[in-house]
Each structure stands twice: as structure tokens, then as C-alpha cells.
Amino acid sequence: MSGNATTIHHHAALLSVVEVSAPIEVTSEDLDQRIDSVLKRLHLPHGLLQRVAGVKARRMWKQRGDYLDGAAQAGTKALKEAGITPDQVGMLINTSVTRDTLEPAVSVRIHDQMGLPSSAMNFDITNACLGFVNGMDLASTMVDAGHIDYALVVAGEDANAVHDATIKNLHANSVTRDNFLQQFASLTLGSGAAAAVIGRAEAHPEGHRILRGVTRAGTEHHHLCAGDHNGMYTDSAGLLTNGLQLVMDAWNDAPEEWDWASMDRYITHQVSQMHTDAIIDSAGIAREKIPTTFPVLGNIGPAALPITLARETDSLSSGDRVLCMGVGSGLNVAMLEIEW
Numbered sequence: 524m525s526g527n528a529t530t531i532h533h534h535a536a537l538l539s540v541v542e543v544s545a546p547i548e549v550t551s552e553d554l555d556q557r558i559d560s561v562l563k564r565l566h567l568p569h570g571l572l573q574r575v576a577g578v579k580a581r582r583m584w585k586q587r588g589d590y591l592d593g594a595a596q597a598g599t600k601a602l603k604e605a606g607i608t609p610d611q612v613g614m615l616i617n618t619s620v621t622r623d624t625l626e627p628a629v630s631v632r633i634h635d636q637m638g639l640p641s642s643a644m645n646f647d648i649t650n651a652c653l654g655f656v657n658g659m660d661l662a663s664t665m666v667d668a669g670h671i672d673y674a675l676v677v678a679g680e681d682a683n684a685v686h687d688a689t690i691k692n693l694h695a696n697s698v699t700r701d702n703f704l705q706q707f708a709s710l711t712l713g714s715g716a717a718a719a720v721i722g723r724a725e726a727h728p729e730g731h732r733i734l735r736g737v738t739r740a741g742t743e744h745h746h747l748c749a750g751d752h753n754g755m756y757t758d759s760a761g762l763l764t765n766g767l768q769l770v771m772d773a774w775n776d777a778p779e780e781w782d783w784a785s786m787d788r789y790i791t792h793q794v795s796q797m798h799t800d801a802i803i804d805s806a807g808i809a810r811e812k813i814p815t816t817f818p819v820l821g822n823i824g825p826a827a828l829p830i831t832l833a834r835e836t837d838s839l840s841s842g843d844r845v846l847c848m849g850v851g852s853g854l855n856v857a858m859l860e861i862e863w
């Protein structure tokens with residue numbers, strides 16, 4: 524019996540995928556300066572974020588709440604690219620991790636800002652860094668079933684609050700090297716927004732068919748990464764080891780006839796150079812088939828994967844096979860195949 528949950532899609536197509544960049548660049552050197560006294564006290568070198576994670580820079584919004592504007596802008600841009608008007612949208616799914624309040628759903632603000640119709644259902648899906656892939660999968664299922672004609676999936680992420688909380692925590696005199704390393708991954712996070720439109724393939728021959736996918740749960744590892752507005756704590760070694768194992772279990776358990784080893788492009792969630800290298804080595808994927816954005820954008824949570832895909836669209840040709848794949852804290856894995 525397979526350990527994967529499998530979905531097959533028959534009528535769904537990706538009509539557009541776009542990004543909206545946060546305007547302010549924050550380099551890893553900038554962050555090093557903010558924790559200079561901590562690094563000196565713990566006898567740690569500057570440049571760890573670049574050397575260990577491969578993250579040179581990330582983007583930030585100008586002020587709190589801009590991530591909502593970014594998500595709405597991305598949604599509007601995606602609709603325009605797809606040639607769809609707001610009144611045609613049947614469902615809006617917000618997949619961001621970032622939220623300022625527990626209630627209401629983040630989706631309602633984006634729905635309102637975009638002027639979507641009252642008939643467009645809207646809600647949040649939160650599943651760490653895999654939310655956007657889960658959102659595309661669910662949207663495709665709704666299109667397949669004939670419940671909606673068009674779905675809009677969005678994510679707007681803001682890492683500034685987590686950065687500020689982490690830096691404040693690191694300056695505590697009680698922080699040890701172990702404490703530092705547990706919070707180190709938080710500083711790789713970045714901000715940005717993305718959106719995708721999914722519609723009926725028969726009505727859009729120019730669209731990109733969403734074919735099939737798998738998910739797999741390894742929730743016994745839910746303790747490896749936990750975060751809130753006060754900071755994020757990560758067992759980086761445990762997350763890498765167990766996350767990679769879960770990815771490979773899902774990869775090896777996918778039907779052999781799908782031939783995922785011969786994709787033209789692999790769009791992975793953007794974590795670090797170590798994670799990228801581990802997937803390349805374990806799955807035997809050619810390095811040139813895995814584009815990376817983490818060196819200049821950091822880890823933008825659920826928005827990272829669609830932003831990376833958006834940056835690849837001009838280099839993809841009709842008939843190319845694209846596999847979106849990644850692992851999110853929890854642990855959960857999701858993979859979704861798209862025919863360009």
C-alpha cells in the first residue's frame with residue numbers, strides 16, 4: 524500500500540503565475556551588523572548566512588501590512604496576465620504563513636482589496652512552506668469537479684517581524700551557541716508575494732495542464748521547527764535529514780510510469796544551498812534543471828516556489844514537464860506536475 528496520497532487532474536490548467544517583489548533589499552552583511560556583538564561574544568564569524576545557507580540577500584516590505592497589498596497586487600497582475608476579470612473568479616485561496624491576527628482569515632482582506640465578487644468563496648490554507656502547492660492542488664480539484672471556472676491562489680509573506688524578534692532574542696545574555704543555531708534559520712527568511720490563476724483547460728488551450736501530484740505526511744517530526752511572532756526555533760540538522768527522507772520516500776513511491784526522473788525543470792521550495800544540494804544528490808537530478816532564488820531572495824515561505832516558477836516561465840517551452848516539489852515543517856511533502 525502506498526504511503527502517498529495521489530491526485531490526478533483532468534481539466535485544470537495553470538493560466539498564469541506572477542510575483543510582486545518587496546522593495547527593500549536587506550543583505551546578510553546588514554544582518555551581521557545587527558548581531559555583531561552577539562557574534563563576538565559567542566566567538567562566531569561573520570558571513571555564516573552566506574557560507575552555510577548560501578543566502579546573500581532577501582527583500583523586505585516598507586511597513587507592516589504591505590504583504591497584504593503585495594498579495595492583492597499579485598492577484599490583480601495574475602488575473603490580467605490570464606485575461607480573466609475579477610467577476611469570473613469563483614474561489615480565492617490565501618496560502619501565506621504571515622498573519623497579524625487570528626481572526627479574520629487573511630483572505631478576506633485580499634478579497635476586499637481586489638474587489639472580487641460576493642460569489643467568490645475565500646479562505647486560508649496554512650501548511651508551512653507547502654501551502655501554495657496545496658492551494659493549487661485544491662483549486663485544480665474544484666475546477667475538475669465543475670464547481671468553479673477560475674481559482675486564484677495567492678501568498679504574501681513578511682519576514683520583518685520574525686527578524687526583529689529573532690535579533691532581540693539573540694541579544695539576550697543567556698543565549699548560547701546552541702540557542703543561536705536554533706534561531707539561525709529565521710534570518711534566512713525573506714518577504715514577497717505571488718499569485719496564480721487556475722482555470723478549465725478546455726477553455727484555455729494556451730494554458731499549462733496540471734496533471735497529477737502526491738502528498739506525504741511525516742508528522743512525527745512536527746517538533747523540528749516551530750515559529751510565531753516571537754521568533755522561530757529550528758532543529759536544522761533534523762529538519763534536513765528527516766525532510767530529505769520524506770521527500771525521497773514520496774519520490775520513490777510515485778508510480779514508475781510517471782517518469783519524474785526525466786522532468787525538464789524542477790521547481791523546489793527555496794530553503795538553502797544545503798537543502799538544494801541534498802535533493803540533487805539524492806534524486807540524481809541535473810543541477811541545471813533546478814533554478815534557485817534563495818541566494819538573492821532568501822526563504823519566502825509558501826511564496827518561494829511560485830516566485831521561482833514565475834521567474835522560469837520565459838525559459839519554458841510548450842511540452843516541457845515541470846515538477847513543483849518541496850517539504851514544509853510539520854513535516855509534509857507535496858509534488859505537483861505541470862505540462863507547459
